[in-house]
Amino acid sequence: MLVSRNGRGDSLTLEGRVLAPTQGIDEFLKLSIEEGLITRIEPTGSSRAVIAPAFLDPHVHLRTPGREDEETIRSGTEAAAAGGYCAILTMPNTDPVVDTAAVLRALVERAREEAVVPTGFMAAISKGQRGEELTEMAELAAAGASAFTDDGLPVVSAGLMRRALQYSGLTGLPLALHCEEPELSRDGHAHEGVVSAELGLGPYPSAAESVMVERDVALAGLEEHHIHLMHLSARESVDVLRRALESGAEVSAEVTPHHLCRTDEAVRSLDPNVKMNPPLRSEDDRLALLEALRHGAIGAVATDHAPHARQEKDVPFEEAPFGVIGLETAFSALYTHLVLPGALPLETLLERISSPSISMPSGG
Amino acid sequence: MSELRPPAPPRRHLLSVRDLSRDDVERILDTARAMAGSLDREVKKLPTLRGRTVVNLFYEASTRTLASFELAAKRLSADTMSLRAAGSSVDKGESLKDTALTLAAYDPDVIVVRHPAIGAPQLVARHTEAHVINAGDGKHQHPTQALLDLHTMAERLGRLEGLHVAIVGDILHSRVARSLVQALGLVGGRTTLVGPPTLLPRGIEALGCDVSTDIDVIADADVIYVLRMQRERMAPGSSFVPSLREYAALYGITPERVRPGQVVMHPGPMNRGIEIDPRVADSGAALVTHQVRSGLVVRMAVLYDLLTVPSPVPVEVAVRMEAA
Numbered sequence: 068m069l070v071s072r073n074g075r076g077d078s079l080t081l082e083g084r085v086l087a088p089t090q091g092i093d094e095f096l097k098l099s100i101e102e103g104l105i106t107r108i109e110p111t112g113s114s115r116a117v118i119a120p121a122f123l124d125p126h127v128h129l130r131t132p133g134r135e136d137e138e139t140i141r142s143g144t145e146a147a148a149a150g151g152y153c154a155i156l157t158m159p160n161t162d163p164v165v166d167t168a169a170v171l172r173a174l175v176e177r178a179r180e181e182a183v184v185p186t187g188f189m190a191a192i193s194k195g196q197r198g199e200e201l202t203e204m205a206e207l208a209a210a211g212a213s214a215f216t217d218d219g220l221p222v223v224s225a226g227l228m229r230r231a232l233q234y235s236g237l238t239g240l241p242l243a244l245h246c247e248e249p250e251l252s253r254d255g256h257a258h259e260g261v262v263s264a265e266l267g268l269g270p271y272p273s274a275a276e277s278v279m280v281e282r283d284v285a286l287a288g289l290e291e292h293h294i295h296l297m298h299l300s301a302r303e304s305v306d307v308l309r310r311a312l313e314s315g316a317e318v319s320a321e322v323t324p325h326h327l328c329r330t331d332e333a334v335r336s337l338d339p340n341v342k343m344n345p346p347l348r349s350e351d352d353r354l355a356l357l358e359a360l361r362h363g364a365i366g367a368v369a370t371d372h373a374p375h376a377r378q379e380k381d382v383p384f385e386e387a388p389f390g391v392i393g394l395e396t397a398f399s400a401l402y403t404h405l406v407l408p409g410a411l412p413l414e415t416l417l418e419r420i421s422s423p424s425i426s427m428p429s430g431g
Numbered sequence: 432m433s434e435l436r437p438p439a440p441p442r443r444h445l446l447s448v449r450d451l452s453r454d455d456v457e458r459i460l461d462t463a464r465a466m467a468g469s470l471d472r473e474v475k476k477l478p479t480l481r482g483r484t485v486v487n488l489f490y491e492a493s494t495r496t497l498a499s500f501e502l503a504a505k506r507l508s509a510d511t512m513s514l515r516a517a518g519s520s521v522d523k524g525e526s527l528k529d530t531a532l533t534l535a536a537y538d539p540d541v542i543v544v545r546h547p548a549i550g551a552p553q554l555v556a557r558h559t560e561a562h563v564i565n566a567g568d569g570k571h572q573h574p575t576q577a578l579l580d581l582h583t584m585a586e587r588l589g590r591l592e593g594l595h596v597a598i599v600g601d602i603l604h605s606r607v608a609r610s611l612v613q614a615l616g617l618v619g620g621r622t623t624l625v626g627p628p629t630l631l632p633r634g635i636e637a638l639g640c641d642v643s644t645d646i647d648v649i650a651d652a653d654v655i656y657v658l659r660m661q662r663e664r665m666a667p668g669s670s671f672v673p674s675l676r677e678y679a680a681l682y683g684i685t686p687e688r689v690r691p692g693q694v695v696m697h698p699g700p701m702n703r704g705i706e707i708d709p710r711v712a713d714s715g716a717a718l719v720t721h722q723v724r725s726g727l728v729v730r731m732a733v734l735y736d737l738l739t740v741p742s743p744v745p746v747e748v749a750v751r752m753e754a755a
Contacts, residue, residue, distance in 0.1 A: 254666065256549070264634035267570030267609055268549055272633075337550035381528050384550030385569055 068211035069154055069185035070178040071144070078102065083116030088418040117413070121153030122398065122420045125243075125321060126218070126297060126369035128390070129186075132174070133162025138374045140174075141181040146372070146394040154185045155394075159196070160219035166191040166202045168210040175211055187213035189243060192231045198223050201234055208238035216243035218297060221279055223249060228283060232290040241293040241319075244283050246304070247345070251275035256385055258300075258331040258348040266334065268385065271346050273301035280304045284311045284318060296320040298371045300345035302355035309364050321369035322356045324397045328404040329353075339380045339387030343373070357405065361415055368420045370397045443737050444563045446552050447572045448613040455736075456581065456617050462732035463582050463725070470506075470728065480509035483738060486539040487513040488530070488555070489566070490521070490546040495699060495723055496566050496575075500543050503730035509540075527551060528558055535559035540738055544568070562737045570664065573606040576698055577614035579729040580607075583721050584620075584654060587694060592619040597649040599682055600658030600706050603630045604665070607698045608658060612638045623648055626658075626682060629671045646682055650690055657684050657697045657707045679705050686710050694718050 099107035130138040159165030190212035255271025373390030405411035485504035552565040622640040
């Protein structure tokens with residue numbers, strides 16, 4: 068279920084190269100739009116402007132409820148609109164956690180007042196995201212949850228993960244997974260490699276992600292349930308994903324603009340804005356992610372838009388929280404760093420950045 | 432008419448050995464030698480930095496670094512002020528940024544920062560107009576320690592070019608090791624890092640050093656540089672080594688492991704009986720007190736160097752002028 072305020076009925080005319088790769092459209096057209104609907108389509112001459120479907124972001128932190136000083140539904144969805152997004156899915160790691168229908172319904176109500184783009188809400192897998200007991204998934208699904216995730220935290224217990232895969236089958240909704248083995252990432256502040264070794268930053272190895280991807284893919288195969296792997300960062304994880312897809316598993320995956328555009332070399336600046344979880348990794352990892360995005364193993368671009376209060380980031384790198392914003396700049400960053408140098412075709416970018424690779428049922 | 436003023440030269444900091452070139456290192460070491468000469472005089476104070484203010488901002492325990500920065504600034508006639516986190520507004524929850532801004536309001540020329548978090552000196556440099564010296568930020572860097580170690584080696588061994596230094600112990604948690612490897616690389620020395628596999632960070636060889644888990648490789652070195660086991664940076668149960676007893680047996684520097692002609696250095700404080708045998712620590716091969724003395728003159732040299740940019744006056748001239 069996606070929720071927003073009633074939109075304005077814009078009337079306008081657009082002219083340019085209409086590029087909608089999923090519908091197989093690539094033509095120069097003039098579109099007349101009235102009351103938000105396309106009313107006329109005419110051929111037109113060549114133009115440098117591109118008209119594309121608006122973007123979908125399956126991974127956004129709106130910090131509401133609890134940290135409205137960092138982001139509200141209004142400010143976050145305005146950022147989404149500014150970045151070209153027409154729908155977003157938000158994460159439940161708020162305060163309180165979105166782990167009951169009551170919290171979810173209150174959010175849906177608030178979104179009806181505030182959201183300027185359609186917004187869907189994921190609910191937690193475990194109560195309080197403590198990784199101990201399952202949430203009331205059926206009731207949460209009935210209240211409009213889009214998927215289940217404990218994002219921000221992994222589901223550490225393999226037993227609970229298996230139960231979650233089994234039980235969420237009742238709802239038909241996927242599990243979106245933040246894959247991190249906390250014993251391997253403990254005290255980690257940067258990708259384990261040359262840069263973390265030189266700077267002395269606690270290492271967060273690729274294996275902390277990939278061993279959990281491996282476990283969750285195995286369990287999802289066992290339970291034949293759809294899982295969505297969030298913000299993949301390591302080549303090893305991509306390898307696991309490929310093998311899973313080849314064996315016919317129902318696995319989807321996403322990658323962030325920052326993992327596609329930057330590497331841990333950026334961490335040399337010790338700028339807290341390049342600190343996020345999972346961390347920026349090596350050039351080899353970046354290339355593996357890009358390759359997987361090009362060929363579709365990774366089907367979606369997700370920003371993992373994670374705003375923090377200014378004072379919380381204006382601290383020494385090692386003390387800074389993980390997370391970076393991305394809604395306003397995702398497309399421009401990817402276009403500048405990948406499309407312009409020829410590393411990613413525009414058509415592929417548009418397809419991946421507007422891909423409903425995880426459930427985005429219409430309605431609301 | 433401020434728009435007509437030429438742009439101010441970029442402020443120089445000493446945040447990392449990476450900020451330095453070979454020329455910088457050699458110039459600072461030359462200055463330190465000249466400063467050492469001034470210490471032999473009856474009146475040890477130089478008027479060089481009269482009217483300048485040096486603030487020491489220490490968020491982490493320190494004996495020799497804080498003492499030597501304070502004394503170095505005083506020997507150069509600067510006004511000094513030392514703040515420790517305990518007993519200051521930090522106890523009331525003040526952020527590093529606000530503490531830095533508060534100190535900056537007194538227009539200090541230099542802020543010397545020690546902090547347990549990597550990136551703290553960079554933050555102070557971003558938010559103040561002072562020259563910032565990193566006196567140790569977590570596991571990252573401690574550049575003046577590396578410079579004083581080079582000074583000690585140059586004085587005692589007569590050269591740095593081609594010098595082979597084996598750094599033994601807890602490399603993973605050591606800002607001293609990271610700084611020293613880079614500094615030795617700048618002046619033509621070479622380094623072998625030796626320790627148990629769990630305390631050798633992956634990827635560290637990219638700094639241009641050799642890495643070994645075999646203590647016997649230290650026989651080939653001119654200098655055995657012993658690191659402290661940093662138990663305070665190891666989370667309980669993290670199992671970097673099964674026991675200090677086993678560590679001492681495998682990597683402790685005993686008299687049997689020191690070959691005649693080798694010198695032994697340690698940044699302090701020492702854990703006698705763990706990483707270094709007391710018989711070695713007290714022997715003529717150990718340069719630990721030389722290192723402390725070098726700390727004073729090298730920190731005088733660094734303060735002098737940072738405050739005489741962009742074109743440092745040759746120090747012989749400065750010392751002569753002041754003696755007159």
